Amino acid sequence: MPKFVRYRGVRLNQRTIDMIEAAEWVCGLTFVLTQGSYNPGGVQGSAGTHDGGGAVDISLKDARTGMLFPRVRRERIRNATRQVGFASWVRDPSQANWPWHTHAIAIGDRELSPAARDQVTAYKNGRNGLASNGRDDGPRTWVNVTWEKWEKAHPNWREPFTAAQYAKLMQEIKTQGAATRQEIRRQAIWMLRYSAQTVDERAAADRAFDDAIAAGQSLEQAIAAATAVLSPINAALLKAAKENG
Numbered sequence: 001m002p003k004f005v006r007y008r009g010v011r012l013n014q015r016t017i018d019m020i021e022a023a024e025w026v027c028g029l030t031f032v033l034t035q036g037s038y039n040p041g042g043v044q045g046s047a048g049t050h051d052g053g054g055a056v057d058i059s060l061k062d063a064r065t066g067m068l069f070p071r072v073r074r075e076r077i078r079n080a081t082r083q084v085g086f087a088s089w090v091r092d093p094s095q096a097n098w099p100w101h102t103h104a105i106a107i108g109d110r111e112l113s114p115a116a117r118d119q120v121t122a123y124k125n126g127r128n129g130l131a132s133n134g135r136d137d138g139p140r141t142w143v144n145v146t147w148e149k150w151e152k153a154h155p156n157w158r159e160p161f162t163a164a165q166y167a168k169l170m171q172e173i174k175t176q177g178a179a180t181r182q183e184i185r186r187q188a189i190w191m192l193r194y195s196a197q198t199v200d201e202r203a204a205a206d207r208a209f210d211d212a213i214a215a216g217q218s219l220e221q222a223i224a225a226a227t228a229v230l231s232p233i234n235a236a237l238l239k240a241a242k243e244n245g
């Protein structure tokens with residue numbers, strides 16, 4: 001019997017949940033999951049790839065505004081899932097009757113459906129995993145990564161960051177060319193929220209940032225608005241954010 005739990009509204013096994021959370025850690029974003037695993041016949045367009053374990057779809061739209069994420073963010077989400085051992089692709093509405101999403105299959109999951117297993121093979125072979133069997137349109141950097149390898153290389157990933165670890169992460173992202181300067185700054189804000197003391201403070205800082213952006217203010221102004229509502233701010237993080245601006 002497959003072992004899955006209900007997680008953020010979908011069915012997933014624990015290995016896949018760990019991988020999702022690690023990918024979020026890698027890219028500094030919180031994902032919205034639109035389809036999980038163990039979902040036979042649930043979504044016709046998925047062609048059986050979500051019937052077993054290890055499959056997840058991640059929304060590429062802002063949950064609040066419905067706006068499509070900019071390309072750099074769509075690709076950052078895909079890349080983060082690849083980094084921790086998913087075979088994954090950005091899917092768009094021109095390919096099939098589905099909304100923009102990242103479709104991700106956990107490489108090495110013991111309960112992959114046959115269709116999902118085929119997609120892992122397609123990924124390894126540089127294909128897009130669709131019936132069209134087109135070329136993979138993403139970076140090939142992490143094709144040989146598995147979750148077990150990634151976790152071994154990042155044993156402390158669940159612990160809160162120190163400022164130094166955070167600076168290192170930002171540097172990694174920059175080196176990969178996976179983020180623009182603006183994205184790096186947004187990342188810094190996420191970290192400031194992450195290290196805030198209370199959930200309320202984090203939510204308030206998040207709102208202040210989003211409201212400032214919605215009001216047409218600059219990123220600097222939005223960062224200032226968000227930091228203004230946080231109490232104890234880690235000065236090193238602010239400095240890192242500035243240096244990456």
Ligand SMILES: [Zn+2]
Nearest residue numbers: 046056057103
């Ligand atoms: Zn999918």
